[in-house]
Amino acid sequence: MRARGGDESAFNQLAAGEIDRLYAIAYRILGRQDAAEDAVQDGLVSAWRELPRLRDPDAFQGWLTRIVVHLCYREARQRRRVATVSWAGEREPAEGDAAAALADRDEIDGAFRHLSPEHRAVIVVTHYLGLSGAEAAEALGIPPGTVKSRLHHAMRALRAALAADERALASSRARS
Amino acid sequence: MTGRLDDDDGTRPRREGTELDLERRVTAYLRDAPARAPDHLLGVAARRVNETPQRRRGLRVRGFPVGWAAVAAAVVVGVAVSLRWGGETSPSMTAPAASGPVAPSGPVAASFAAPRDPVVVWRSDLPTITRSLVEVDDDLWAVLADARVVRLETGSGRLIAELDARLDDPTGVAAGAAVVWIGSTDGRLVKVDAAAGRVETAVAVGIAHHAVVANDEAVWVAGLSAARRIDARTLAVTPLALEPGVMELGLVGEELWATYRNGRVVAADPLTGEPLATITATSGAGEREGGLIAPAPGGAWVLDARNGVTLHRIDAASDTVVGSVRLGPPGRPSALAVDADGVWVLSATDGLLAHVDDDTLAVTDAIRVAPGARGIALVRDGLAIWGDGGVEILDVDGER
Structure with missing residues (x-):
């Protein structure tokens, strides 16, 4: 080289x-x-x-x-x-399926931001880059076994963040 | 597991909350973000690359690699500035330039303004002395002096589980693939299944050992008499050809490094222990307990085993000391923890933590810590420090 x-x-x-x-x-x-x-x-x-x-x-x-x-x-x-x-910046108002897709994206966005950088990284290399366990381990500088467990923890944290956001939304609706 | 993510009031469509569904939503979300770098980014990066000298392998001027000669000069200037500004310097961790240099220019003397108070993220009080600690799969595992092993939750320090390692005198601890390895002076090595949260087995390695390091494939232990490699899967124990007298072990790249009382550092084949290179990392003449080693990008930080106060940066590509910084006396570093920018040094006798920058060798931060600290490690939540009272996590990013 x-x-x-x-x-x-x-x-x-x-x-x-x-x-x-x-x-x-x-x-x-x-x-x-x-x-x-x-x-x-x-x-x-x-x-x-x-x-x-x-x-x-x-x-x-x-x-x-x-x-x-x-x-x-x-x-x-x-x-x-x-x-x-938000990385999407200003957006045009949307309707129907597009509005639902945007709402879903915002929901995931809010939860994703609650994750630690390490959890975000393992999700990105796995679900965006599509790397195998060994490749993800190389990219993250961690053992392959840790990739698997960290991904598990990351997805669990994401689910928890989504659930927390849902509860907060329901609570604010109930108050209003 | 979250069963559904739909709203309680039913105003929004119900969605399946299965793992697959969540993965699909996450993938769609990630694909929605920009996939191309802004046009200016390559040009800016190229300009910075063109202005940056590449580190050379083996190119040396009077014993110092070229880049480090300039760095050493810059650090000396930095020390002068620090003193002239008159910030209150620590009497224990600040000292004039040392004599008996490793490199021709000698180790630079560390200097810094008054240490600050720690910013504690969380603290977990434990019933007895914490001997060692390791992070495995996002939880912390602390080994106590009475051989209890406690699992602490990352983010809060909450005690999740407590196990009995059934060892007479636990020493080092190391992390493997979802495994915690605990060494002892009674010659046994305990394997804890971190996923199941239970002691899986105890391996008779045949030697009392104080140093333990591990990766996914194996565990290496060393006592003063001998060293062994233990296969992580089969638990087969293999004697290593390392000379007796190992103080500490470190995994540096694909090599096993061992430190000795006389200041030598031996880079060895991890399968056999056959020496590959020997590095002299000392500016002293005596012999003290020490030889701390902390693997770092491209090499390792090693505490001078003879004088006990000089920290050496070793380059693994050239197997040479490329920089040294003197941190005392009277203080004496007792633990090291590498981060992205350099190394944290604990001087328990001084009640001080200092951060040494990898590039400049300057002390960039200093924190007061309580007496009784025994070890430090970088973990997800911050800098873990443990000892007599339990485990604390310090926020060390915000102030530097």
Whole structure:
């Protein structure tokens, strides 16, 4: 790999092939454009700096994903006191099935934001990227057994958050 | 399991709350988010890459890798600034530059403003001394001095379960795949099934051991006389070729690292214990108990086993010490915990936690802690610290 030898243009070509995937992962874990951009930028810079230490060039994609995922954790910790905004931004009013789909999406969105970054990450690599247990373990930097149990905990936490939101909604309706 | 997610008042359509349905909804939600990076992002990242030097392997100037020579100079400047600003410095963890350097420039001396008070996320009072702690599958497992093992809920510290490991003198603890391994000086290694929450078995490893590390495939234990590898699945015990006298073990990349009293660090084959490389990580001449090791990205942090106060950063690619920072005297680091930016160092005798930055070797944070602390670990909730009174989780991200 020429990039390991210090060829910046070779590395930038690699980065161009990976940046959409990395951004998609970071956005889903962090839920914010600015935070996702920071995580991807820092991840690419870190990968460039540490690239000579990568012993197996075939492991580049998993290694790069792991770097960005861990930088997402850091971003999430640093920004947790900052108010979050919906990633959908302003939307046109919808009716019928479209309205129901949007309501469902908002419901999941609200619950997803209650999860820890680690739980969001395991859901993203499993249900968005469709990675196998071993691939997810590589991307997250955890043992395969932990992927399985963490996914179980994450989905359980998501269900609990959805149920809590439902109860809060029912309660507010009852009061009004 | 949530059976239904529909509203109690029936005003909204009923939806199946099955696992499959939830997975489908989550997948649809994730696919709805942007899939392309903003156009400017690649250009910005490329510009930053072009401005950033790559770390080199083996390229050295007077014994320091090129990048670290500049870093060392920057840290020295940082120390001067810190002192001139006149912040109250800790008398115990701050010291002038050390003599007897490892690298030609010598370890830099740590300096920082007055330590701050801890921000406690939660605390779990336990009935006796907590010897060690590990996080497995999002719960914390603490091993108490009387061989009880308690399972604490992440997020609250609530005690979920209590087991008896039936060991005379539990020592180290390590996490495997949904497994907690507990070592002892009585020569037995206890396997706890974390999913089932029960003691599964005790393996006779044949040596009293104080150091325990594990991954999904195996457990490694070491005492002063010998070291062993235990297959996690078959529980077969294999002697390792490591020299006797191991102080601590660490899994660094695909290698087993062992520290010794004389300041040597041996990188060994994890299957056989045959040495692959030996690194000298000491600036002292004596022999003290120490040799703490904490695997970190690209290598490890090791506490100088001879002087007991200098922390060395070792690069696994070149098997060399690439930076050193002196943290005392009179304080003496007693535990290490690596995070994304560097390493947390506990000095129990000083009642201090300090964070050393991986890139600059500067102390970037210092926290007062109560006497009696014995160990630290980064866990999901924050920095876990345990000892005489139980387990506390500190928020260490907010202030740095």
